[in-house]
Amino acid sequence: MGKQVEKAHYSFGRYGHVGRFVSYHYQLREVLALNPSSVLEVGVGDGVFGCYLKNQTAIRYTALDVAEDLHPDVVGDIKDMPCADGSHDVVCAFQVLEHLPWEEVPRALAEMARVARTHMVLSVPHFAPQLKFLLKIPLVPELRVAVKIPFPRTHRFDGEHYWELGKRGYPVRRFRALLGRYGSITREFVPFEYQYHRFFVLEKKKKQ
Numbered sequence: 031m032g033k034q035v036e037k038a039h040y041s042f043g044r045y046g047h048v049g050r051f052v053s054y055h056y057q058l059r060e061v062l063a064l065n066p067s068s069v070l071e072v073g074v075g076d077g078v079f080g081c082y083l084k085n086q087t088a089i090r091y092t093a094l095d096v097a098e099d100l101h102p103d104v105v106g107d108i109k110d111m112p113c114a115d116g117s118h119d120v121v122c123a124f125q126v127l128e129h130l131p132w133e134e135v136p137r138a139l140a141e142m143a144r145v146a147r148t149h150m151v152l153s154v155p156h157f158a159p160q161l162k163f164l165l166k167i168p169l170v171p172e173l174r175v176a177v178k179i180p181f182p183r184t185h186r187f188d189g190e191h192y193w194e195l196g197k198r199g200y201p202v203r204r205f206r207a208l209l210g211r212y213g214s215i216t217r218e219f220v221p222f223e224y225q226y227h228r229f230f231v232l233e234k235k236k237k238q
Contacts, residue, residue: 034129034190036099040076049224053153054078056221057124060151060231066119068092070145072108073126074100092118108138113145121146124153125227128191132200136208143212146234150213154205156220156228157183157196164222174222195228202228 039045057079061069068090071080074097083091094111095102106112108126121142127135142150158178165173178196185197193200209215213232220228 040100042076045076046078049226051078052221052224053124053227054082056219056227056229057122057151057153058082060217060229061120061122062087064120064149064151064231066148068118068120070094070113070118070121072111072121072123072142074102075124079122079124109134109141111141111145115144116147117145119147120149120151122151124151125155127152128154128193131192136211139209139212143234148234149216150232150234151230152232153227153229155191155194155226156202157185157194157226160225162222162225176220176222176225178220178225 061083066089069083070092072094074080074093074095077093077100080091080093083089092104093102094104094106094108094113096105096107098105104112108123109130123138123142127138130138139150142152156178159181161175161177161179163173163175180196182196182198185191185193185200195202195205206215206218209230209232213234215230216233217231218229
């Protein structure tokens with residue numbers, strides 16, 4: 031797997047939009063809730079997630095990426111990671127899997143499961159028109175409702191994404207079934223504030 035974009039792709043003006051930072055919040059929230067001693071992140075991006083873990087926690091953080099110019103700790107492919115079995119408590123891949131053709135995703139998930147000791151945390155794009163309603167009245171708990179409207183559209187490779195959930199042929203249930211081969215889904219959600227990313231937390235299956 032070669033890199034798809036140049037380092038400039040991750041500039042603040044192009045990459046660091048508000049929704050992205052919402053996603054960072056949930057990435058950190060879900061990983062920290064697992065109380066890991068070590069985390070492997072596949073796909074460095076702009077480094078915000080890793081920077082927080084390295085500077086604000088005692089977690090041993092390792093970054094893996096195919097792009098050498100992003101200066102990951104380990105240069106490698108998610109489909110063939112140069113990491114020992116169970117070498118990291120949690121393995122993360124945020125907005126990474128859609129950069130692989132669908133038929134290569136099982137191999138990537140198998141590698142994540144091999145390297146993870148306990149959990150995998152990931153997010154992928156979920157396309158769908160949305161309805162959102164927020165009501166805030168003083169002294170009353172905030173009410174939030176968000177609904178994704180099914181609207182199957184054929185996905186066309188844009189130079190980065192080979193597929194997206196919600197598009198024709200890629201329903202969420204298909205992805206859930208695939209994830210179920212490698213772990214048990216303990217949490218799944220779409221952030222109210224940014225409906226384009228769907229998160230999954232998987233507990234690694236124990237060997238029989």
